[in-house]
Amino acid sequence: MFDKILISHCFLGDNVRYNSEVMAFDHPLLVLWQQQDRFLAICPEVAGGLRVPREAAELQLSSNSVITVSGLNVSEQFISGAKQALTLCQKHHIRFALLKESSPSCGSTLIYDGSFSNKKIAGQGVTSQLLTQAGIRVFSENNLEELVKLLDK
Numbered sequence: 341m342f343d344k345i346l347i348s349h350c351f352l353g354d355n356v357r358y359n360s361e362v363m364a365f366d367h368p369l370l371v372l373w374q375q376q377d378r379f380l381a382i383c384p385e386v387a388g389g390l391r392v393p394r395e396a397a398e399l400q401l402s403s404n405s406v407i408t409v410s411g412l413n414v415s416e417q418f419i420s421g422a423k424q425a426l427t428l429c430q431k432h433h434i435r436f437a438l439l440k441e442s443s444p445s446c447g448s449t450l451i452y453d454g455s456f457s458n459k460k461i462a463g464q465g466v467t468s469q470l471l472t473q474a475g476i477r478v479f480s481e482n483n484l485e486e487l488v489k490l491l492d493k
């Protein structure tokens with residue numbers, strides 16, 4: 341049986357992004373994996389109760405809270421979405437996630453620095469942190485080849 345993969349919903353071209361911009365991850369491997377029925381998709385921010393469109397938000401690493409550009413604390417919604425992503429992984433015995441880099445939920449190696457000045461720093465979004473802590477390997481569009489090496493082994 342094929343390994344299932346948790347995937348950021350926006351990678352599949354669904355309208356879930358904060359700015360309502362559709363940005364599918366166009367890659368032949370995604371087409372193949374979709375045909376193999378490997379994906380379970382989630383947008384943790386929408387699952388956590390946030391709407392489309394919604395205000396831009398960034399993770400403040402010093403306090404591990406998520407604050408919108410107007411100063412609203414949306415940590416609760418982000419944490420709820422992360423927990424739902426983890427529950428989905430546990431229910432389906434998922435060991436791998438393919439999540440959108442740099443998002444305050446899904447980023448796995450980079451996030452925006454919390455100053456809303458378009459600067460990125462090393463770090464993980466809220467969902468990636470929780471999945472990683474639970475032993476789930478999180479990959480992004482930037483290291484897809486590493487995921488390929490581990491699948492179905």
Ligand code: SF4
Pocket residue numbers: 348349350351356357358382383384385386440443445446
């Ligand atoms: Fe995509 Fe994740 Fe942002 Fe949702 S939270 S729009 S799945 S990057």
